[in-house]
Amino acid sequence: MQKFYKSSLAKTIAASALLAASSAANADVIVLDFEGVGNSAAINEFYNGGTDSQGNSGVDYDISFGSNSLGLIDGDAGGSGNFANEPSADTVLFFLTGTAILNYTPGFDTGFSFFYSSSTAAQVFVYDGLNATGNVLATLDLSAQFSDNCVGDPNGQFCNWTAVGATFAGTALSIDFGGTVNQTAYDDVTFGSAVAGENPGEIPEPAGYALLALGLGLLAKSRKRKS
Incomplete structure (x- = not known):
């Protein structure tokens, strides 16, 4: 008994x-940490039921990246990334050239956020249409802070990571990172929350x-x- x-x-x-x-x-919050994406691989459909350009697959969130989006692994972990002190594990998002648009077909609301390390001041835009069309729901301002006050991990020039986020009304379908190509790295890209890296x-x-x-x-x- x-x-x-x-x-x-x-x-x-x-x-x-x-x-x-x-x-x-909060089941609506999704955090992309890019772990599992190959070094210098185009992310492509890694988060959309497909693979990156090296054949790696991740969780299917219906989130699609263009072919100029890259996963970069920290040089200290055997990759080619020139960064340090990344917010989570070893892999980050980077856009090399051209347009830099992310599509989230089902849409998301409430907020959007991420950590970034940037060598230039720039802006990231949240749109209510696919492919950066329609209305701008939110604008996130980035500063040039990539090497400011770095401590810890000594290897990698992009060593300062800042969290930025915004709330908005409506449903967002795409993000335009276009003003940051070849200048900015991202990690813990978060949909549905203005708090970067929030774990639901x-x-x-x-x-x-x-x-x-x-x-x-x-x-x-x-x-x-x-x-």
Whole structure:
């Protein structure tokens, strides 16, 4: 009987954890960290059910990149990227030449954000039409900060990363990075939030404490029943 009650208690706590996680998570937030994209590979359909130019595939988010979009891996990790202190792991987004447009066919709302390292001041535009058409829903301003106050990882000139984001009304279908080609790198590109790199799968700290309190409460009741 004692064993059965412990099992029921564990199941109750586990169920509560799942409930807290599902209520705290925002399923509409997507973060692209570009890990898995090949070094100097065109990203292409890596996030659209296809592959990059080297045959690597990622999660299908219905997000499509042009052929001039590149994944670059940090030189310290064996790639050709001239950067350091990247926000997540080893791979970043870079546009080499020409147009630099990203299409998100299903559309997204609320906000858009990313980390960047740039050698030039520039702007990134959020549009409500595909291929950078329609209305501009948001404009994100970038400064030339790539080498400012760098610490830590010593190798790589693009070593300062800044988070930038914007909220907007309406539904966005595309992003134009065109003014930043060959000058700017990006990481943790985030759709549905103005907070760059926000992880919708993490339970916020208050929810975590509430869950802990629930578990302790159930444990206390269990001990009273035993006594």
